[in-house]
Amino acid sequence: MIEHTQNQSNITIRSGRRLRWTTADIAVAAALGIAAGVVFWGFNFAYSSISPILGGLLPGFASILHAVWYFSGTLAVLILRKPGSAVFVNLVGCAAEMLIGSSFSFGFVFLSAALQGLFAELPFALTRYRVFNLPISILSGVSTAVEYGVYLMLFRYQGVAFVSPRGIVHMVSEIIGGALIAGVCSWYLYLAIAKTGVLDRFASGRAVRTAATAGTER
Template identity: 30%
Template sequence: MTSKWKLSEIIILSVLAVVFAVVYLAFVQVGNVMAGMMGPIGYEWIFGIWFIVSIIAAYILRKPGAAFLSETVAGTIEVLIGNAMGPMLIVSAMIQGAGAEAVFAATRYKRWGLWVLMLAGMGSAVTSFIWGYFISGYGALDPGYVTLMFTIRLVSGALLAGLLGKWLTDGLYQTGVLNSYAIARDKKKASYGKAS
């Protein structure tokens, strides 16, 4: 694995960031509706969707910084296309990306199975929740309610970022469009190992 970035890797990271910035902005409206019906906990059920680009980009590129950079760029683009949260969203995106990046770094960027991707989604859940606790005033809520919020966010990170991210990326891989990226190299090695 090399830490030097190729132009094709920068391009796909940028494309993913743009696509998911639009998805993220759309899900803000979904979250607003859910929060309107359930209170603050309404956002938690779908929070994992806001971590997904970090999982997908890292899974495809298998390169240090991919999770952090993709999430940061997506957050920046989301602000530019109209998220009312403004520049503070970029900080949130960086914190979310750092949570996923830490999990991949802990494996030395060598493990890419489902459990690692789900843990990366949970890593984003942890860092984002700590950040949210201080900037969103969770401390004023009942501790049991806050614990439930955190638990739901962890599950959402694992399922909507980790599991869904893997499923979407594997589907994209099957089309052949990812053949020039690290994911294809590793999958071919794994297939060759099984065949020998």
């Protein structure tokens, strides 16, 4: 009985250490957030030019690109594997974007970033931050897409009904974009970054290195 209790205690301690933030985690998260903020800022200009074209083809279709604004949440959890990493990176990205200059209000961007981070983490949290693969990454992107799609319908597209053609196209496009951009693209971007060796100090980097080594030994 005593031995069983000690084993349980050791498991709890190891789990706590695994999920505890370190100085290196904070530094990488901050750098990732700043980089994401620059991407958000640049995409604001691209989206303002592209969205009218996509909207002209099919009202609501431009939502397929929205995931460029929230891919960072999924990518953050894949790299850092710590609770709160998506929220932290998204908020740093939001701050960086606003400092550079944004046409959107601070309140809108801040609230969007926080909510997107929470929903990006949800699938990983359900696995207790133990499962990191392409399906979970896609679920993270889809989860964020559903949240952001509904958020826009409630607070930005108030004149559009959920069951209207535009509302349906918007939500479907949002989910497809979330799955492909925030889910699939974030996963392969994480793999590409890890293969450079810059993440070797982190569990996420070692996992990719181990998988690559195992593949070459077969």
